[in-house]
Amino acid sequence: MPSVVEASAPVIVDIAGLHKSYGDVEVLKGIDLRVQKGEVVCIIGKSGSGKSTLLRCINGLEVFQDGGLTVDGRPLLHDNAAAMRDLRQRVGMIFQSFNLFPHLTVGANVMLAPTLVKKSARPDAAAQAHRLLDRVGLADKFDAMPDQLSGGQQQRVAIARALAMEPAVMLCDEITSALDPELVGEVLRVVEGLANEGMTLIMVTHEMAFARKVSSRVVFMHQGRVHEIGTPDELFGAPKTPELQQFLSSLHN
Amino acid sequence: MVDFTLWDILRNLLLAARWTVVLSLIAFAGGGIVGLVLLSLRLWRERSFARLFNGYVGLFQGTPLLMQLFLSYFGLRLFGIEVSVWVSAGLALTLYTSAFLAEIWRGCVAAIPKGQWEASTSLALSFYEQMRYVILPQALRIAIPPTVGFAVQVIKGTALASVIGFVELTRAGNMIANVTYAPFTVFALVGMCYFILCYPISLYARFLERKMNAVRR
Numbered sequence: 001m002p003s004v005v006e007a008s009a010p011v012i013v014d015i016a017g018l019h020k021s022y023g024d025v026e027v028l029k030g031i032d033l034r035v036q037k038g039e040v041v042c043i044i045g046k047s048g049s050g051k052s053t054l055l056r057c058i059n060g061l062e063v064f065q066d067g068g069l070t071v072d073g074r075p076l077l078h079d080n081a082a083a084m085r086d087l088r089q090r091v092g093m094i095f096q097s098f099n100l101f102p103h104l105t106v107g108a109n110v111m112l113a114p115t116l117v118k119k120s121a122r123p124d125a126a127a128q129a130h131r132l133l134d135r136v137g138l139a140d141k142f143d144a145m146p147d148q149l150s151g152g153q154q155q156r157v158a159i160a161r162a163l164a165m166e167p168a169v170m171l172c173d174e175i176t177s178a179l180d181p182e183l184v185g186e187v188l189r190v191v192e193g194l195a196n197e198g199m200t201l202i203m204v205t206h207e208m209a210f211a212r213k214v215s216s217r218v219v220f221m222h223q224g225r226v227h228e229i230g231t232p233d234e235l236f237g238a239p240k241t242p243e244l245q246q247f248l249s250s251l252h253n
Numbered sequence: 254m255v256d257f258t259l260w261d262i263l264r265n266l267l268l269a270a271r272w273t274v275v276l277s278l279i280a281f282a283g284g285g286i287v288g289l290v291l292l293s294l295r296l297w298r299e300r301s302f303a304r305l306f307n308g309y310v311g312l313f314q315g316t317p318l319l320m321q322l323f324l325s326y327f328g329l330r331l332f333g334i335e336v337s338v339w340v341s342a343g344l345a346l347t348l349y350t351s352a353f354l355a356e357i358w359r360g361c362v363a364a365i366p367k368g369q370w371e372a373s374t375s376l377a378l379s380f381y382e383q384m385r386y387v388i389l390p391q392a393l394r395i396a397i398p399p400t401v402g403f404a405v406q407v408i409k410g411t412a413l414a415s416v417i418g419f420v421e422l423t424r425a426g427n428m429i430a431n432v433t434y435a436p437f438t439v440f441a442l443v444g445m446c447y448f449i450l451c452y453p454i455s456l457y458a459r460f461l462e463r464k465m466n467a468v469r470r
Binding site: 059060061081084085086088089091092093095097098099100101102103112113116117158161162165 | 366368369371372373374375376377378379382386387390391394
């Protein structure tokens with residue numbers, strides 16, 4: 001069931017007039033997007049449409065040239081290390097390639113940021129890590145090394161690691177694209193669980209069935225712009241623009 | 254005419270070999286520290302320090318060590334700074350070693366996938382925390398074999414310090430050859446001394462490399 005969010009829910013990510021270029025190439029040509037607390041927003045579109053770049057702007061992995069972006073009311077200030085550190089504690093991110101720290105155990109991966117950034121005491125961080133690993137179905141892997149796990153398991157550890165910072169928003173950048181088909185389901189189930197618990201999620205995904213199932217809104221990006229936006233039923237059921245119609249029909253072939 | 258036994262020659266060479274070892278240690282320790290500072294600056298403020306770093310590395314990699322030794326010996330004198338050969342040789346070898354080590358280590362840091370930086374950035378880690386807990390522990394593992402391998406180059410490089418009058422293994426060999434009139438014997442022994450110093454280090458570097466590849470699998 002798609003997450004339904006009341007219109008009065010506070011805005012958690014507010015993007016206004018965002019422009020981003022790589023040299024002469026403008027990849028984001030003025031993005032406006034407001035995401036409310038508890039919303040699940042899926043961003044779809046062809047590769048090169050700027051969807052991953054947009055996602056990476058939200059936690060400052062990419063620097064944008066023009067426009068504004070606030071998370072939880074705090075503006076994103078690239079040159080202010082303290083402000084970025086504060087903002088990144090509110091924004092979790094999960095990557096296509098998992099990016100677990102290969103030299104640390106699974107438990108240490110989850111505990112690292114809370115102990116360093118939030119100054120959590122080690123026993124507290126360990127208890128939290130055990131809890132989170134249990135939640136993603138990996139309670140018995142606390143002492144395992146990342147390379148001993150399957151891709152799906154590694155990605156679930158990455159989710160637990162991001163959750164350990166108790167973020168207000170979670171960014172998911174094609175998190176199932178590097179997985180073998182049979183492992184996709186276990187990761188999506190965890191993400192769906194997060195959505196049902198009210199976590200605000202912004203996902204770039206190619207899993208259309210999943211997007212349709214869990215999104216409160218779907219954003220279709222085309223050539224650096226938000227081309228169409230609406231509920232999953234509107235976008236998947238009755239796409240208005242020819243670009244979206246073409247994109248959706250190309251998926252069925 | 255005095256007769257020198259083989260033992261006389263060897264004993265004197267071994268005494269001089271001490272200074273080869275000490276000079277190597279100074280160069281390696283000093284070069285390691287300076288190299289680490291250079292690398293940290295470069296990683297910390299990529300844009301401001303990249304050119305300075307590349308210039309420094311290029312300068313020391315692009316000129317012969319012999320030239321650097323001459324410049325450090327005569328250059329300092331030119332400015333009226335009277336220094337011993339120890340300082341001249343130590344300074345030149347330290348700078349030379351720092352340039353090579355910094356470049357070797359920069360390559361090792363660059364070999365860490367970008368995703369490690371991105372993941373640790375996303376988790377709100379500061380630059381220092383990223384380096385200390387995520388990047389360097391991984392870079393260190395791949396840096397050990399080439400670093401140990403370079404130590405061999407430094408030991409052999411100290412032979413050049415003989416040209417500014419630093420009495421180490423090579424210079425001692427020269428002096429002994431001049432009084433014994435047995436240059437072949439003397440330099441064969443000198444070569445042997447270097448080999449005994451360097452070969453175990455090469456072997457150790459190879460061992461570390463194998464061990465690391467085994468871990469990675």
